[in-house]
Amino acid sequence: MTGRIKMKKNKTESLTAEKGLFTIALTLNGRPAEFRVKPNEFLLDALRAHGWKGTKKGCDTGDCGSCAVMFNGKPELACMIPAVTAHGSVVGTIEGVGTVDRPHPIQEAFVEAGGVQCGFCIPGMVISAKHLLENVPDPSEAEIKKALDGNLCRCTGYVKQIEAVKIASKKLRTRRASK
Numbered sequence: 001m002t003g004r005i006k007m008k009k010n011k012t013e014s015l016t017a018e019k020g021l022f023t024i025a026l027t028l029n030g031r032p033a034e035f036r037v038k039p040n041e042f043l044l045d046a047l048r049a050h051g052w053k054g055t056k057k058g059c060d061t062g063d064c065g066s067c068a069v070m071f072n073g074k075p076e077l078a079c080m081i082p083a084v085t086a087h088g089s090v091v092g093t094i095e096g097v098g099t100v101d102r103p104h105p106i107q108e109a110f111v112e113a114g115g116v117q118c119g120f121c122i123p124g125m126v127i128s129a130k131h132l133l134e135n136v137p138d139p140s141e142a143e144i145k146k147a148l149d150g151n152l153c154r155c156t157g158y159v160k161q162i163e164a165v166k167i168a169s170k171k172l173r174t175r176r177a178s179k
Contacts, residue, residue: 022037028091028096029096041082042080043081043083044077055067055069055094065125066120066152072089075131104126104130106165106168110122110164112167113167115160129147132144132147144166147165
């Protein structure tokens with residue numbers, strides 16, 4: 001996660017402003033969405049203000065990873081993305097990964113491995129793990145550590161989260177093989 005977003009020139013030309021707020025249109029968890037945002041608002045705050053509270057607000061400085069979202073196909077830190085730059089983007093939050101009734105295999109694996117303690121860092125870790133496993137189906141422990149490197153956890157030594165990603169990798173590979 002870089003925390004730096006490259007914006008295409010003139011991307012915000014189609015933004016409309018009314019009463020000091022901009023209306024941004026984006027694809028959020030696979031569905032079209034529109035948010036009214038302040039010019040100085042970050043994507044994290046816009047998501048939470050519009051009811052998407054699974055993405056956690058931790059440090060607000062791009063250091064903890066708890067606000068990680070998928071942004072145009074890559075994990076990025078929502079606390080570092082100006083909301084207006086999300087106009088026209090594809091954003092995925094933890095709410096788009098799985099549900100209580102139908103959890104994603106990565107979410108199941110975090111529970112199975114005991115990798116969820118207070119739960120605050122887990123949404124960002126799941127986003128990072130999902131991106132890793134979509135690109136590297138059978139990662140080494142070093143690759144897992146690198147993928148989770150931007151996610152701080154104050155409760156654990158990361159052993160259970162690393163184990164969770166290994167379990168998730170196996171679940172996903174088994175699922176793919178059975179199709």
